[in-house]
Amino acid sequence: MNDKIKIAVRGLKKSFGPKVVLDGVDFDLQEGESLVIIGGSGTGKSVTVKCILGLMEPDAGSIKIDGVEVTTLSSGERFKLLRKFGMLFQGAALFDSLPVWENVAFGLIQGHGMARAKARDIAIQKLAAVGLAPEVAKLSPAELSGGMQKRVGLARAIAAEPEIIVFDEPTTGLDPIMADVINDLIVKVVKDLGTTAISITHDMASTRKIADRVAMIYKGRIIWSDTVDRIDRSGNEFVEQFIHGRADGPIRMEIRAL
Amino acid sequence: MLDFLASVGRIFIGFLDGTGRFALFTVEGVSHCFRPPFYPRLIGRQLIDMGFYSLPVVGLTALFTGMVLALQAHTGFSFAAETGVAIIVVLSVTRELGPVIAGLMVAGRIGAAIAAEIGTMRVTDQIDALSTLSTNPYKYLVVPRLIAGTIALPCLVFVADVIGIFGGFLVGTYSLDYNPSSFLGVMMDNVATDDVASGLVKSAVFGFIVALMGCYHGYHSKGGAQGVGAATTYAVVSGSIMILLTDYLMTALFFSS
Ligand SMILES: Nc1ncnc2c1ncn2[C@@H]1O[C@H](COP(=O)(O)OP(=O)(O)OP(=O)(O)O)[C@@H](O)[C@H]1O
Numbered sequence: 001m002n003d004k005i006k007i008a009v010r011g012l013k014k015s016f017g018p019k020v021v022l023d024g025v026d027f028d029l030q031e032g033e034s035l036v037i038i039g040g041s042g043t044g045k046s047v048t049v050k051c052i053l054g055l056m057e058p059d060a061g062s063i064k065i066d067g068v069e070v071t072t073l074s075s076g077e078r079f080k081l082l083r084k085f086g087m088l089f090q091g092a093a094l095f096d097s098l099p100v101w102e103n104v105a106f107g108l109i110q111g112h113g114m115a116r117a118k119a120r121d122i123a124i125q126k127l128a129a130v131g132l133a134p135e136v137a138k139l140s141p142a143e144l145s146g147g148m149q150k151r152v153g154l155a156r157a158i159a160a161e162p163e164i165i166v167f168d169e170p171t172t173g174l175d176p177i178m179a180d181v182i183n184d185l186i187v188k189v190v191k192d193l194g195t196t197a198i199s200i201t202h203d204m205a206s207t208r209k210i211a212d213r214v215a216m217i218y219k220g221r222i223i224w225s226d227t228v229d230r231i232d233r234s235g236n237e238f239v240e241q242f243i244h245g246r247a248d249g250p251i252r253m254e255i256r257a258l
Numbered sequence: 259m260l261d262f263l264a265s266v267g268r269i270f271i272g273f274l275d276g277t278g279r280f281a282l283f284t285v286e287g288v289s290h291c292f293r294p295p296f297y298p299r300l301i302g303r304q305l306i307d308m309g310f311y312s313l314p315v316v317g318l319t320a321l322f323t324g325m326v327l328a329l330q331a332h333t334g335f336s337f338a339a340e341t342g343v344a345i346i347v348v349l350s351v352t353r354e355l356g357p358v359i360a361g362l363m364v365a366g367r368i369g370a371a372i373a374a375e376i377g378t379m380r381v382t383d384q385i386d387a388l389s390t391l392s393t394n395p396y397k398y399l400v401v402p403r404l405i406a407g408t409i410a411l412p413c414l415v416f417v418a419d420v421i422g423i424f425g426g427f428l429v430g431t432y433s434l435d436y437n438p439s440s441f442l443g444v445m446m447d448n449v450a451t452d453d454v455a456s457g458l459v460k461s462a463v464f465g466f467i468v469a470l471m472g473c474y475h476g477y478h479s480k481g482g483a484q485g486v487g488a489a490t491t492y493a494v495v496s497g498s499i500m501i502l503l504t505d506y507l508m509t510a511l512f513f514s515s
């Protein structure tokens with residue numbers, strides 16, 4: 001691993017109306033590193049990555065990718081920048097007007113101008129890598145189960161071999177065995193292609209497997225960030241509570257007893 | 259008092275905000291029509307959807323419009339007789355009713371479909387997904403619809419003109435007992451290229467408006483299924499109102515001299 005900083009986020013803020021979601025998020029990510037962001041539901045993990053990709057406009061803060069400030073890019077420059085990215089959306093976000101294989105091959109055909117037949121072969125390879133049979137290729141996304149859609153989304157995100165991949169809850173909705181297959185796949189993509197990865201997950205087994213570094217987000221800030229091997233000795237009671245999934249601790253869920 | 263002023267101000271700013279956003283969307287959408295990459299396949303698919311599959315609806319409404327016009331002209335203007343009925347049918351259909359009725363039917367059929375499709379893509383992150391796959395959603399979603407709308411509606415209206423005149427002819431000859439050849443003769447003598455052309459120009463504008471309204475409301479929809487439903491309604495209502503408004507403006511412009 002070299003020491004080149006791929007993504008640098010400083011003071012990222014985002015509110016929806018009166019609701020403050022991000023309140024000064026800071027982190028750095030080195031090239032070829034795999035960062036896992038953990039944190040409670042609704043704490044702004046998806047919002048953070050959408051800001052990095054420019055799909056949402058932050059209210060304040062700076063995001064540098066390969067040293068270039070991206071929050072002030074024009075829309076044309078932003079589309080060029082997005083070529084570096086692949087993203088698996090939390091809800092898969094497959095194009096339901098296209099068959100599965102065209103979903104996977106979409107970036108290759110539209111973005112890279114690859115011939116359809118060749119792109120189709122690659123799509124079928126990528127589908128096999130996420131454990132989907134070639135027969136699935138010609139189905140429409142609406143005919144797939146939730147977990148299968150997720151895997152198609154994953155195949156689509158990695159198909160064009162982008163420099164940076166964002167996985168928003170890659171293993172949610174998968175059975176434990178398939179989840180582990182996907183974890184292995186993510187590790188392989190990061191190691192083999194030198195991809196920089198940001199993953200969001202609630203799954204601690206998955207975190208331990210795919211992360212080089214872990215960052216925990218709470219109340220709009222990164223409250224703890226370190227290498228994955230220190231996660232059990234974090235000395236941070238918020239992290240302790242989260243990784244052991246305890247209901248009582250410093251993180252109070254906003255619920256009232258029945 | 260201050261509260262009142264504040265809320266007036268808020269509404270006014272909201273209005274400006276909406277107008278500005280709409281203007282930006284329009285400029286962005288139109289400017290992408292002239293910059294590569296182009297997606298001819300998608301334009302073709304939209305042309306078939308908007309044009310070909312709208313033929314039955316538009317044809318039927320045009321037929322009945324022509325028929326009812328002949329009847330109304332006959333009973334309403336009893337002094338007019340054969341020549342008057344023929345002129346009324348042919349001019350009303352080509353100049354006005356063909357474009358407007360086809361425009362309104364298409365606003366209902368296509369404007370709603372566009373808003374629902376793009377709106378669903380928005381709320382399920384599919385539009386964001388397009389951007390992450392190096393595809394500009396304006397070029398991929400908006401441009402093909404704008405172009406197809408602008409081309410498809412004049413074609414539809416041309417067909418509607420022919421069918422509407424035919425409807426008037428049917429009623430005139432079968433039910434009003436006019437002489438077929440002289441009735442048709444009067445119709446043909448009294449329709450000028452300008453009448454048809456003005457109708458076709460209008461319909462190109464209507465087609466653009468319908469597609470633009472569908473795309474705009476779909477693109478900016480938020481809040482799940484309910485939001486998509488609202489976007490669909492806005493697309494149809496605003497499309498229809500804009501059609502009638504621009505119809506008046508264009509008619510005033512074309513026939514002022
Ligand atoms: N488009 C939006 N409009 C308004 N509020 C939003 C929007 N997107 C997200 N939010 C709010 O921002 C907060 C953070 O959302 P986000 O999707 O980032 O959560 P998350 O950390 O990814 O949670 P989960 O683990 O459940 O996916 C939520 O409370 C949500 O209400």
Ligand SMILES: [Mg+2]
Pocket residue numbers: 045046047090168
């Ligand atoms: Mg999320």
